[in-house]
Amino acid sequence: MKITKFTFALLSCAILLSACSSDDDAATEDLSGQTGDLVLKFDNGVGDQDFIFGTEYAKSNNESYKVDNLKYIISNVRLTDDEGNVFEYPTEDNIFIVDEEDGNNAGEIYITLENVDAADYVSVTYGVGVDQERFLLGAEGQGDFLDEASDEGMMWSWASGYKFIRIDGTFTNDTTTDEPLNVHMGSVGTSLDNYRELTLVLPNSARVRTDDTPEIHLKADISKVFDGTTSVNFADGYDQVHTDATETPVIATNIQGMFSVDHVHND
């Protein structure tokens, strides 16, 4: 039939036209010596809701909580590119405090890594808190971060060390209303190591170039602090988490699992 032939001809044209785009230009890009910036964008939430100070959030066991202070320490950020090369940020600068208070109007906290080797990164690795090696550098070895952590209320005495996460607020359950909630979890000197690392695979590669600053948008689900790998109850003593050798590792492991990558934005 005439029409069928005609249509077929048209289709063939369209296929030819749409098939002639080429993508053989990226293979030979030389990135050696080139550096750029990369942004880690932390976004705290509770489940699918954005985290907001003073909002009452429900948890398991018919308990709820309100938070008015939320901070945690991120360190030892490493990036792995599509060829398996690992870029590690310089140790002395590779520690950050993510403070909800510092969020922009969308509640996002930016950590900008500078002079990152240009590459297409496919995963990011970091630790929550301070590892033993860094702690053992002593007070002098901490550089400016010791003062910063002290100012932010993320230190106990030097002997005890850093608070890896700090959640201050109140909780309510069947027996009490608006009682203080304080989760100040960290390692305890060298006797208890609660530093945990995690690796997140990126849904799109983060392309660092001199003029291209990718943003990795990380979601931290604060509900996982209490209802993570292990569900814990305020009624059982998890309303006050400080240096306890049983409670702190549970919270540390829960926090290790609270992060995910929502998306990567390439400029």
Add this chain to the structure above:
Amino acid sequence: MSVFQSFKIVGTSLLLLISGISLANTNLHKDHLHYNEPTKVFCDICSCATSSGSTGFGTLSNSNFFGVRYMYQNFESRNGIFENSPTSEEHFNTFQLWAQISVYKNFYVTANLPYQDLNKDFNGVSENLSGFGDASVIGWYKHVFYKKEESDEVNFSEEKTPSGHSLQFGLGIKVPTGKFEQRLTESVNPGFQVGTGSVDTVLSLGHNYGGDKIGVNTLLSYYAKGENKNEYQFGNQFSYSSRVFTVFPKENVNVMPFLGVSGDIYNEIKQYGEKIANSNGNIVNGTLGLEVIYEKFIFGSNYTLPIYQDLFGGNVESKQRFSVYLNIAI
């Protein structure tokens, strides 16, 4: 792969249409409405991903024309990764010069040049983007179906009788006369751009039917989007539109109200050769409209509301669309 997808979609649609036509042919009415046989004017391969070819089939009447069209679109977009993240509101105004020009016998060309005036309100701050959008030109071939002659009748006339059915085949191109800005790719609504920066091809198939009481215009289009110089590639798109209309002839005025269903299916956007998650979408719209023909003037207006939508992972919501046009038949 997109090419095969396009082949499948268009192929299936073709089969459906052709079988539909052969059915309809067996069931012909003797008299047809005395107005020009409707054809659609393909017009709008808007620059924006959330704009669509399904907006464009406003002119029901057949004549060649030139004219202007104004289109307003309204979206709400979630600016953040949470359900309660703040939303922005986008107001897109498009002003178009458009035309349909006869070339030779059953061949004609449609063309349009849009001017975009886009506004985004977020947290009390307004952002404006304006400028010429992407122009497009499409070449069409129209095939008119005629009644089969009964063997026991003698037809003294040399003229064949049109069956009321026709098919249109279109092949066109959209060129990046509008500016694409990479910084705007961060915007939740990828449609907040005056241009795509890419050369796109479009393949269209239309079917028109004009019967006793009603006419039906249907158009299927597939857009193969090219990659722009920022290695950004909007997702290929399939658009469909079908309109049922009738005509109320007054002395020298024809009033043609219509009801329509249209929609768009978008594939994922690609950047640096990688698909971006949650950048695909699907929307089905219902349209109510009116066209008034007075002498050489064709005035049209229509209002569109979404029936179903899932755009960009639910982050973008189309609210409504409104358009008016004034054409002069040539």
